[in-house]
Amino acid sequence: MHTNQVYRERVTVNNGSHKWWHHRWFKIIGIFVIILIVFAVILALLLNFVVLAPDKSETSTTPATSSSPPQTTTTTTTKKSEWSVTGNMNNVRRDHTASVLLNGKVLITGEEGISNIILNSAELYDPSTGTWTTTSNITNIRYDYTASVLLNGKVLVIGGEGINNNALNTAELYDPSTGTWTTTSNLTDAREWHTASVLSNGKVLVTGGIAGNSAELYDPSTGIWTTTGNMIQERAHHTASVLSNGKVLVTGGGLINYLNSAELYDPSTGTWATTGNMTNIRVYHTASVLLNGKVLVTGGDDINNIVLNSAELYDPSTGTWKTVGNMANARYTHTASVLLNGKVLVTGGYNGNYLDSSELYDPSTSTWTTTSNMTNTRSDHTASVLSNGLVLVTGGFDGSSVINSAELYQ
Ligand SMILES: *[C@@H]1O[C@H](CO)[C@@H](O)[C@H](O)[C@H]1NC(C)=O
Numbered sequence: 050m051h052t053n054q055v056y057r058e059r060v061t062v063n064n065g066s067h068k069w070w071h072h073r074w075f076k077i078i079g080i081f082v083i084i085l086i087v088f089a090v091i092l093a094l095l096l097n098f099v100v101l102a103p104d105k106s107e108t109s110t111t112p113a114t115s116s117s118p119p120q121t122t123t124t125t126t127t128k129k130s131e132w133s134v135t136g137n138m139n140n141v142r143r144d145h146t147a148s149v150l151l152n153g154k155v156l157i158t159g160e161e162g163i164s165n166i167i168l169n170s171a172e173l174y175d176p177s178t179g180t181w182t183t184t185s186n187i188t189n190i191r192y193d194y195t196a197s198v199l200l201n202g203k204v205l206v207i208g209g210e211g212i213n214n215n216a217l218n219t220a221e222l223y224d225p226s227t228g229t230w231t232t233t234s235n236l237t238d239a240r241e242w243h244t245a246s247v248l249s250n251g252k253v254l255v256t257g258g259i260a261g262n263s264a265e266l267y268d269p270s271t272g273i274w275t276t277t278g279n280m281i282q283e284r285a286h287h288t289a290s291v292l293s294n295g296k297v298l299v300t301g302g303g304l305i306n307y308l309n310s311a312e313l314y315d316p317s318t319g320t321w322a323t324t325g326n327m328t329n330i331r332v333y334h335t336a337s338v339l340l341n342g343k344v345l346v347t348g349g350d351d352i353n354n355i356v357l358n359s360a361e362l363y364d365p366s367t368g369t370w371k372t373v374g375n376m377a378n379a380r381y382t383h384t385a386s387v388l389l390n391g392k393v394l395v396t397g398g399y400n401g402n403y404l405d406s407s408e409l410y411d412p413s414t415s416t417w418t419t420t421s422n423m424t425n426t427r428s429d430h431t432a433s434v435l436s437n438g439l440v441l442v443t444g445g446f447d448g449s450s451v452i453n454s455a456e457l458y459q
């Protein structure tokens with residue numbers, strides 16, 4: 050066994066020396082393979098750190114960019130429109146009314162359709178489907194009236210101008226549960242270009258218009274109108290805002306003279322008192338009660354028929370006004386809506402040109418930023434904040450036609 054082993058070793062050695070070339074080739078191939086492996090490793094390292102490096106840094110930059118909030122927000126705002134189209138109304142309409150019902154639907158009524166025809170039709174927008182359905186017609190054909198959602202959910206349509214160009218003393222109620230209209234008692238004074246405000250006690254305060262400085266109250270529980278204190282000044286095309294303290298702030302407007310003045314109605318006494326003057330005379334402007342209780346007034350027309358881009362803020366605690374940043378565009382016959390986040394969205398209107406632009410007021414900075422343009426140019430349109438926070442904008446005049454399109458701001 051022992052010998053055998055030695056012999057074998059010898060044989061092996063002999064074998065080896067005998068297959069010397071084979072052994073050498075094996076070594077050469079081995080070295081070549083090692084060189085190949087080293088080369089492959091170097092190549093792999095080169096690929097990894099040089100060729101693939103930009104890819105790697107891109108991939109690591111991308112998450113860094115998307116996790117950096119300001120950059121992402123800027124990109125989204127500039128690229129994606131805040132506006133999207135929704136279903137068209139059945140009728141083209143301008144100077145119409147839009148009322149957000151307690152069930153979340155929006156009731157649109159009147160006013161002017163194609164060829165200046167005054168509409169008595171009404172339709173409902175369903176935010177869950179984005180579609181419109183017709184509902185019963187208003188009983189009396191009217192324009193330049195108001196529509197107010199009462200605390201009981203019904204909608205009160207007040208006054209306006211009739212087909213014989215007479216101011217109306219009639220009022221009617223829409224009941225969303227039946228989809229029908231019923232007349233309610235007559236106003237004390239016939240009115241158009243007036244304001245109507247639902248007070249915290251549920252009564253409706255109606256002020257001015259063609260009836261001058263008179264004011265009256267509707268009581269939904271009795272369906273009866275009673276006069277209340279006269280305003281200090283005659284006002285039409287003015288604004289009226291219910292403040293968080295229950296008082297009503299009336300601003301600007303005018304029947305013969307256009308006004309910069311403002312006055313406050315106290316529901317507990319039924320009387321009016323002057324408060325600070327606005328900086329500007331304003332007619333066809335907007336007034337919005339902010340979440341902080343202050344009132345933002347925007348745009349409108351002044352005494353020289355100059356359309357205003359200015360805005361001012363009323364502070365109920367001091368009874369004074371202060372100007373805030375100017376809007377990018379002068380506007381009247383525009384809309385202003387307080388969003389759920391407290392910002393104010395201003396849309397469209399007219400300043401010599403019909404506008405498709407919209408802008409946002411931020412109460413925390415008192416400044417305006419331009420948003421993306423609406424899909425349509427609109428003046429004499431409506432804007433309603435839906436319960437889901439979106440803003441429904443409907444109809445209006447686009448500079449050449451009365452339109453039936455509607456769009457949503459998000
Ligand atoms: C509303 O009135 C118009 C005419 O002004 C009529 O064509 C239409 O059928 C009426 N709609 C309803 C729902 O009664």
Ligand SMILES: *[C@@H]1O[C@H](CO)[C@@H](O)[C@H](O)[C@H]1NC(C)=O
Nearest residue numbers: 217218219233234235236239
């Ligand atoms: C309301 O006024 C109208 C005229 O605008 C009149 O025809 C109607 O009879 C009045 N209604 C009541 C109940 O007095």
Ligand SMILES: *[C@@H]1O[C@H](CO)[C@@H](O)[C@H](O)[C@H]1NC(C)=O
Nearest residue numbers: 308309310323324325326327
């Ligand atoms: C408000 O302005 C009117 C003029 O438009 C002026 O007569 C009045 O005195 C002013 N009132 C206050 C409180 O400044």
Ligand SMILES: *[C@@H]1O[C@H](CO)[C@@H](O)[C@H](O)[C@H]1NC(C)=O
Nearest residue numbers: 404405406419420421422423
């Ligand atoms: C909006 O449209 C107007 C023209 O109507 C254009 O001048 C303006 O640049 C647009 N603004 C934006 C933010 O797209």
